[in-house]
Amino acid sequence: xxxxxxxxxxxxxxxxxxxxxxxxxxxxxxxxxxxxxxxxxxxxxxxxxxxxxxxxxxxxxxxxxxxxxxxxxxxxxxxxxxxxxxxxxxxxxxxxxxxxxxxxxxxxxxxxxxxxxxxxxxxxxxxxxxxxxxxxxxxxxxxxxxxxxxxxxxxxxxxxxxxxxxxxxxxxxxxxxxxxxxxxxxxxxxxxxxxxxxxxxxxxxxxxxxxxxxxxxxxxxxxxxxxxxxxxxxxxxxxxxxxxxxxxxxxxxxxxxxxxxxxxxxxxxxxxxxxxxxxxxxxxxxxxxxxxxxxxxxxxxxxxxxxxxxxxxxxxxxxxxxxxxxxxxxxxxxxxxxxxxxxxxxxxxxxxxxxxxxxxxxxxxxxxxxxxxxxxxxxxxxxxxxxxxxxxxxxxxxxxxxxxxxxxxxxxxxxxxxxxxxxxxxxxxxxxxxxxxxxxxxxxxxxxxxxxxxxxxxxxxxx
Amino acid sequence: xxxxxxxxxxxxxxxxxxxxxxxxxxxxxxxxxxxxxxxxxxxxxxxxxxxxxxxxxxxxxxxxxxxxx
Numbered sequence: 288x289x290x291x292x293x294x295x296x297x298x299x300x301x302x303x304x305x306x307x308x309x310x311x312x313x314x315x316x317x318x319x320x321x322x323x324x325x326x327x328x329x330x331x332x333x334x335x336x337x338x339x340x341x342x343x344x345x346x347x348x349x350x351x352x353x354x355x356x357x358x359x360x361x362x363x364x365x366x367x368x369x370x371x372x373x374x375x376x377x378x379x380x381x382x383x384x385x386x387x388x389x390x391x392x393x394x395x396x397x398x399x400x401x402x403x404x405x406x407x408x409x410x411x412x413x414x415x416x417x418x419x420x421x422x423x424x425x426x427x428x429x430x431x432x433x434x435x436x437x438x439x440x441x442x443x444x445x446x447x448x449x450x451x452x453x454x455x456x457x458x459x460x461x462x463x464x465x466x467x468x469x470x471x472x473x474x475x476x477x478x479x480x481x482x483x484x485x486x487x488x489x490x491x492x493x494x495x496x497x498x499x500x501x502x503x504x505x506x507x508x509x510x511x512x513x514x515x516x517x518x519x520x521x522x523x524x525x526x527x528x529x530x531x532x533x534x535x536x537x538x539x540x541x542x543x544x545x546x547x548x549x550x551x552x553x554x555x556x557x558x559x560x561x562x563x564x565x566x567x568x569x570x571x572x573x574x575x576x577x578x579x580x581x582x583x584x585x586x587x588x589x590x591x592x593x594x595x596x597x598x599x600x601x602x603x604x605x606x607x608x609x610x611x612x613x614x615x616x617x618x619x620x621x622x623x624x625x626x627x628x629x630x631x632x633x634x635x636x637x638x639x640x641x642x643x644x645x646x647x648x649x650x651x652x653x654x655x656x657x658x659x660x661x662x663x664x665x666x667x668x669x670x671x672x673x674x675x676x677x678x679x680x681x682x683x684x685x686x687x688x689x690x691x692x693x694x695x696x697x698x699x700x701x702x703x704x705x706x707x708x709x710x711x712x713x714x715x716x717x718x719x720x721x722x723x724x725x726x727x728x729x730x731x732x733x734x735x736x737x738x739x740x741x742x743x744x745x746x747x748x749x750x
Numbered sequence: 751x752x753x754x755x756x757x758x759x760x761x762x763x764x765x766x767x768x769x770x771x772x773x774x775x776x777x778x779x780x781x782x783x784x785x786x787x788x789x790x791x792x793x794x795x796x797x798x799x800x801x802x803x804x805x806x807x808x809x810x811x812x813x814x815x816x817x818x819x
Contacts, residue, residue, distance in 0.1 A: 624783040637804030
């Protein structure tokens, strides 16, 4: 096994035991980038020399006995919405031409302090306003979509060109590409991870979180990221915590909600089968399955759009007037149309969110976790725009990809996607675990228990 | 087109009221997208909100201290 193939936890153990040096690990991943990146398009920028210098410093620290923790010397990618001092934050859009961040975002600063090494900035669907990331190719099949908007981060982690990465998630933008590329993605509780220095799509829906190869890895990254920052007005005052899950697989006493409605409607048959099989594994580990009815399903898309579209329009108001021609067309027209929504539309969405949060809180009194598909279908071909369901319903690809993930953005509950298999074409399938606000330890425990029952996953093979 | 849908000239006029001048060749496409968004969010009018407040968070007297990294 080459160093670039190691999970974060395995690489951390090897670095701590001095069996692997940060220089060896970073060199291995940079070599992998050189070979695979031309086929993938996951990165906007690779900062190879900077990464090698940082690896050398990390190795020097380790040699002197200064070990910063499990992220010490671990190479990672940051979605290019996340500010790193001295580097451009392009948002994968020409609107940001000439941009240069003057300070680190909170998450970049925290990862740096924890010893992680920046490899480069990963592609996003332009301005994070889309679900496909067309610049980037799926790690398992280059003719299929990467998913988005954190497509570059998911493809990099899946293909071995980053040991972990950060993404952002406004309607599913961590979980969708993670599921489509067979990696783990965590959208934390709203406010748990500060967004200071992260380009916004929609302030009341935006989250930052890890994309990793395993659930344990996601927990290690979350431990470094979580914690209050007053510069993000939504940031929660919660004490620092170690999120690494316990090793055991016993889920006795845990109640897992199996949705009777919504999450299994208009879902690809092989996705439904794989996710139900994985839920069966959780039951075999001792969990009790409890059927639940998802509340207010008729209003999910309306609430998501009623919040996201005006908030995105507000964020881009200035540049839409000064440099509209620099926006990608699919983003520009949504921003223009956002200007025609009323304050009443937005306030109804905020009031609907109040009702939905209360209903979800009631549902989550009955169960500890809800288990469901992450997305209704695996990665589609890059030129496909719609999907037709057996009942004749025609749905836009982006609408379908966001459908099962947006409830967690509206309500702020944490949501974790875990790979649970592949379809007949070999494309990955993800199971989504949703929990109570600040219920990350439970989600990570369940996801980790499931992973321990499965063989270790290999890297994507298409690159 | 239903009576409540914006025509392309109306979309242009509404945008102009918001301070956004749309090139003529974009009027029809922007009207179509705006009408689609309206059709999606209009379903929220069915809800009886009574005294339900908007979820937007606001707390007076927010504490101020240095950020921890």
